[in-house]
Amino acid sequence: MPSLKDVKMKIVGVGKTKQITKAMNMVASAKLRGAQARIERFRPYAAKYRQVLADLTGKVEENAHPLLAEREEKKSCAIVMVTSDRGLCGSFNGNIITRALGLAREKASAGMAVSFACIGRKGRDAARKAGYAMLTSYADRMGSIDFALAGSVAAEVIQGYETLTFDEVWLVHGEFVSMGHQPPRALRLLPLKAPEAGETPQESGEARCEYVYEPREEKLLAELLPRYVRVQIYRGLLDTSASEHAARMAAMDNATRNCNELINSLTLLYNKTRQASITSELIDIVGGAEALNG
Amino acid sequence: MGTLQLEVVTPDRTVVSAEAEMVVCPGVEGEFGVLPQHVSLLSALKVGTLLYRVSGKDEHLFISGGFADVNNNVMTVLAESAERAADIDTARAQAARDRAEKRLAASDDSVDTARAEAALTRAVNRLRIAGLR
Numbered sequence: 001m002p003s004l005k006d007v008k009m010k011i012v013g014v015g016k017t018k019q020i021t022k023a024m025n026m027v028a029s030a031k032l033r034g035a036q037a038r039i040e041r042f043r044p045y046a047a048k049y050r051q052v053l054a055d056l057t058g059k060v061e062e063n064a065h066p067l068l069a070e071r072e073e074k075k076s077c078a079i080v081m082v083t084s085d086r087g088l089c090g091s092f093n094g095n096i097i098t099r100a101l102g103l104a105r106e107k108a109s110a111g112m113a114v115s116f117a118c119i120g121r122k123g124r125d126a127a128r129k130a131g132y133a134m135l136t137s138y139a140d141r142m143g144s145i146d147f148a149l150a151g152s153v154a155a156e157v158i159q160g161y162e163t164l165t166f167d168e169v170w171l172v173h174g175e176f177v178s179m180g181h182q183p184p185r186a187l188r189l190l191p192l193k194a195p196e197a198g199e200t201p202q203e204s205g206e207a208r209c210e211y212v213y214e215p216r217e218e219k220l221l222a223e224l225l226p227r228y229v230r231v232q233i234y235r236g237l238l239d240t241s242a243s244e245h246a247a248r249m250a251a252m253d254n255a256t257r258n259c260n261e262l263i264n265s266l267t268l269l270y271n272k273t274r275q276a277s278i279t280s281e282l283i284d285i286v287g288g289a290e291a292l293n294g
Numbered sequence: 295m296g297t298l299q300l301e302v303v304t305p306d307r308t309v310v311s312a313e314a315e316m317v318v319c320p321g322v323e324g325e326f327g328v329l330p331q332h333v334s335l336l337s338a339l340k341v342g343t344l345l346y347r348v349s350g351k352d353e354h355l356f357i358s359g360g361f362a363d364v365n366n367n368v369m370t371v372l373a374e375s376a377e378r379a380a381d382i383d384t385a386r387a388q389a390a391r392d393r394a395e396k397r398l399a400a401s402d403d404s405v406d407t408a409r410a411e412a413a414l415t416r417a418v419n420r421l422r423i424a425g426l427r
Contacts, residue, residue, distance in 0.1 A: 211336055
């Protein structure tokens, strides 16, 4: 039987942990709101890009641009992995890392050399530990993501792709589906697969036939495609950031609940211990009195 | 003469959403104007000034390259950054210009000339627009 004082201290300790998890939950929910707002603001930009690109790629030949052309022989592959910098968000980072490393193994068994570009400390550490070549890594940037970050990552992989260092580039990130669901998502960045034209509304489809392009289609495509890669990476960053906060909220909510349960059972134990000690004291007193009366 | 709907969108926000009477864009192959009922057009833009007129008043906007799409009397400008004249941080642009000029003057192999030139163009354009307000 633990002593009364031990149990009391344990209750106080769990209570303090609960305060911390509760605070983290609230911080995460505030940050999530910000991250979601950013996704909302980015959506019109991304949607327009998709539409314009779908239109344009429909008008040129399939392999009109090197970033669109599928290479016959594939010898190497780069994986851009986006994770969070910090833990305490459940299995969120673990899922992304498992997905990315699984993809890496798949590519390696197809005879490709795999290298990683990591944004987020967790992913970087995991890729390093698994022994993959590290192209670049950005740690402690998830709190301050901006378009420039996506730009520099995109520039790096595009350059690698154009200089034939990589024959394929993939992006693995957390996808924000809902508050309770943030699965990892793997997406091939290069060679680029043009977005489906079906996504554009039908009505504008007809008016688009007599478009004036300046400069001409191929040149325009050469400007658009690298930017589209940037847009996709930025979307991955935003999505991962929102997912991270949602996952952390859920994890911290769970932890707070567990703390409550623990406090309840400990309080029960405390009361029982207290009662037991009172009972035994009473027995002592009564026994003593009986002996005197004897 | 009517108006056309102008939307200037950056990754972080929609900067302008207005009924414009006229828009002048810095296209990669020269400046061009867009009036209401313009034919459908898709053009790449370079760093420069976007001018648009709303109820007789000219507004200037700095844009750092991007695309303009005109369709059905709606013009959408996709730019990586766009700033109104009043929002431009003059001190920062000046610092950027000086830095870029210094780098170009040094011009040894360690300097990324293309990048410095791009930075200089951006800074100079920002300052010009800031001076217009």
